[in-house]
Amino acid sequence: MHIKLKFLGAARNVTGSRHLVETENIRFLVDCGMHQERQFRDRDWANFPVAPNSIDAVLLTHAHLDHCGFLPKLVREGFSGPIYCTAATAAIAEIILLDSAHIQESDVEFKKQRHQREGRRGPHPYVPLYTTEDANACLPLFSPVSYEEGVQLCPGVVATFHDAGHILGSSMIKVVVEEGGEKRTLLFSGDVGRRNKPILKDPTLFDEADYVLIESTYGNRIHEAQSTISDELAEVINQAAAAGGNIYVPSFALERAQEILYYMSKLLTEQRIPHIMVFVDSPMAISVTEVFRNYPYLFDRETLQLIYEGNSPFDFPALTMTRTVDQSKALNRIKGTAMIIAGSGMCTGGRIKHHLAKNISREDSTVLFVGYQAVGTLGRHIVSGAKEVRILGQQHPVRANVVQINGFSAHADREELFYWLSSLKNPPRGVFVVHGEEEAALHFASFLEGRTGWNISVPEYGDEVVLT
Ligand SMILES: [Zn+2]
Structure with a gap:
C-alpha cells in the first residue's frame, strides 16, 4: 500500500484548495481552486507543482471559486481528464468560472492603467490568469456524478460523493483505495455545511475513514444562532x-x-x-x-x-x-x-x-x-x-x-465540525486540518487533539505525506 498526499493549497490558509493524491495506478486532484488571499496569488501564476497533463482526474467538491477557480488554467496547461462533480456543481461552476474569467479580463486593463499612473509595475504579467475561452474549454470535461454512487477512477480506486450541505450540489468525497489485498479510506470533508440550514440537507455523517482532511474556516469560532x-x-x-x-x-x-x-x-x-x-x-x-x-x-x-x-x-x-x-x-x-x-x-x-x-x-x-x-x-x-x-x-x-444580520454562514463552526468528525466509530489513522487561516487551523487541531487524542496534523503548503 502506497498512497501519497500532497497539499497544494488551502494549507494554513483558506483558499486555493488543491489536494493531490497518488497511488500505484493513478494521480488525481481533489479540488482545483484559485487563491484569493493577495499574499498567496503568486502560487496561481507559478508553474503548477506537477505537470497538468500527468494528472488523470479532478474530483470537485463544490463550485466556490476557491475550490474550482483554477480549473481553466489547469486545462489550458494540459490537463484533459474528467472533472467529476455533481450535476448541480457543474451547472454552478460554469456560471462562476465564466464570471471569474470575465473579471480577470477586465481587471487587466484597469490594473495596467493604475500601475502606469502610479509609475510602478505589478507583480504579475498584464494578461488575465485565464480567459473566457479558457473557461469555456474546461466545461466539456465536467463529468456529472450522483450522490452515493461510486465512480471507479481506475481499477482499485473508487470515489463516492456525499451531500455536504454547504451550497447546492456540494460534496464530501470518500475515496477507497485497494491495493494488494489492503484497503484504505480517505475522506475529504470539502466545506462542511451546517445542520438545520434552510434549503439544503444536513451534511452527511460517516462511520469510518482511515484518513480525514477536514476544513477549519471557523475552527476557532462559535456561530450565532440561525434560529433568530x-x-x-x-x-x-x-x-x-x-x-x-x-x-x-x-x-x-x-x-x-x-x-x-x-x-x-x-x-x-x-x-x-x-x-x-x-x-x-x-x-x-x-x-x-x-x-x-x-x-x-x-x-x-x-x-x-x-x-x-x-x-x-x-x-x-x-x-x-x-x-x-x-x-x-x-x-x-x-x-x-x-x-x-x-x-x-x-x-x-x-x-x-x-x-x-x-x-x-x-x-x-x-x-x-x-x-x-x-x-x-x-x-x-x-x-x-x-x-x-x-x-x-x-x-x-x-x-x-x-x-x-449575523447568523448566516455556509460553514460549520468549531462545535459543528467536531460533531461531524465524532460520527466516526474508530479513531482514524490521521486527520489533516486544512482550509483555514493558520490561527484557526492550529486552534482547531489542538482542540481536536484535546477532545479525541487522535493523530492530528496541520500541513503546510507543499507538504507531502505517505499514507501507510
Ligand atoms: Zn465553499
Missing part, C-alpha cells in the same frame, strides 16, 4: 416599511441570495411583513437561482414542502428578476418599500454600488448586510458606521439605516 434570522429580518422589514424607503441587500450571488429569498417567501406567506416586492438585481444571482429551480431534489424536506404547497422560495408572486441594466435603473422609480438584492456581497463592484450611490444618503433607505465584510471593502466601511463613504468616485454622506 426570521425574526430579525421581519423586524428590519417592518421598520423599513414604516420609514417608507427601500431595503438594499448586498449579497453574494450563490447561496446567500437564495437563502434571503427563502426567508422572504416565508415571511410573506406567513404575513409577518407587509406585501413588499423583492427584486433580484444581479444577472449572476438570477442564473444561480435558475440552477436552484432545476434541482429541487437536492432540497431539504421543509423546502420541498413549501414547493408542494405552491410557495416556492424561488418563484413567488412578489419576486422579480431584473436582468438588464434598464430594468435595474427602473428600480430607482419605485415608490414605497421594496427589497433589492444585488451584488457584490461586500459592495466592491456590481449593481449594488449604483443603488448605494443613489440611496445611501436618504434617511428612509435601509442597507441590510447579511454576510461577512472584509477589511478595506466599501461594505466594511458602511457597516462600521462611517459617516461618509466614497462610491463610484464621489463622496456620499451615510444617512440610511444600516443594519446587519
Whole structure:
C-alpha cells in the first residue's frame, strides 16, 4: 500500500484548495481552486507543482471559486481528464468560472492603467490568469456524478460523493483505495455545511475513514444562532416599511441570495411583513437561482414542502428578476418599500454600488448586510458606521439605516465540525486540518487533539505525506 498526499493549497490558509493524491495506478486532484488571499496569488501564476497533463482526474467538491477557480488554467496547461462533480456543481461552476474569467479580463486593463499612473509595475504579467475561452474549454470535461454512487477512477480506486450541505450540489468525497489485498479510506470533508440550514440537507455523517482532511474556516469560532434570522429580518422589514424607503441587500450571488429569498417567501406567506416586492438585481444571482429551480431534489424536506404547497422560495408572486441594466435603473422609480438584492456581497463592484450611490444618503433607505465584510471593502466601511463613504468616485454622506444580520454562514463552526468528525466509530489513522487561516487551523487541531487524542496534523503548503 502506497498512497501519497500532497497539499497544494488551502494549507494554513483558506483558499486555493488543491489536494493531490497518488497511488500505484493513478494521480488525481481533489479540488482545483484559485487563491484569493493577495499574499498567496503568486502560487496561481507559478508553474503548477506537477505537470497538468500527468494528472488523470479532478474530483470537485463544490463550485466556490476557491475550490474550482483554477480549473481553466489547469486545462489550458494540459490537463484533459474528467472533472467529476455533481450535476448541480457543474451547472454552478460554469456560471462562476465564466464570471471569474470575465473579471480577470477586465481587471487587466484597469490594473495596467493604475500601475502606469502610479509609475510602478505589478507583480504579475498584464494578461488575465485565464480567459473566457479558457473557461469555456474546461466545461466539456465536467463529468456529472450522483450522490452515493461510486465512480471507479481506475481499477482499485473508487470515489463516492456525499451531500455536504454547504451550497447546492456540494460534496464530501470518500475515496477507497485497494491495493494488494489492503484497503484504505480517505475522506475529504470539502466545506462542511451546517445542520438545520434552510434549503439544503444536513451534511452527511460517516462511520469510518482511515484518513480525514477536514476544513477549519471557523475552527476557532462559535456561530450565532440561525434560529433568530426570521425574526430579525421581519423586524428590519417592518421598520423599513414604516420609514417608507427601500431595503438594499448586498449579497453574494450563490447561496446567500437564495437563502434571503427563502426567508422572504416565508415571511410573506406567513404575513409577518407587509406585501413588499423583492427584486433580484444581479444577472449572476438570477442564473444561480435558475440552477436552484432545476434541482429541487437536492432540497431539504421543509423546502420541498413549501414547493408542494405552491410557495416556492424561488418563484413567488412578489419576486422579480431584473436582468438588464434598464430594468435595474427602473428600480430607482419605485415608490414605497421594496427589497433589492444585488451584488457584490461586500459592495466592491456590481449593481449594488449604483443603488448605494443613489440611496445611501436618504434617511428612509435601509442597507441590510447579511454576510461577512472584509477589511478595506466599501461594505466594511458602511457597516462600521462611517459617516461618509466614497462610491463610484464621489463622496456620499451615510444617512440610511444600516443594519446587519449575523447568523448566516455556509460553514460549520468549531462545535459543528467536531460533531461531524465524532460520527466516526474508530479513531482514524490521521486527520489533516486544512482550509483555514493558520490561527484557526492550529486552534482547531489542538482542540481536536484535546477532545479525541487522535493523530492530528496541520500541513503546510507543499507538504507531502505517505499514507501507510
Ligand atoms: Zn465553499
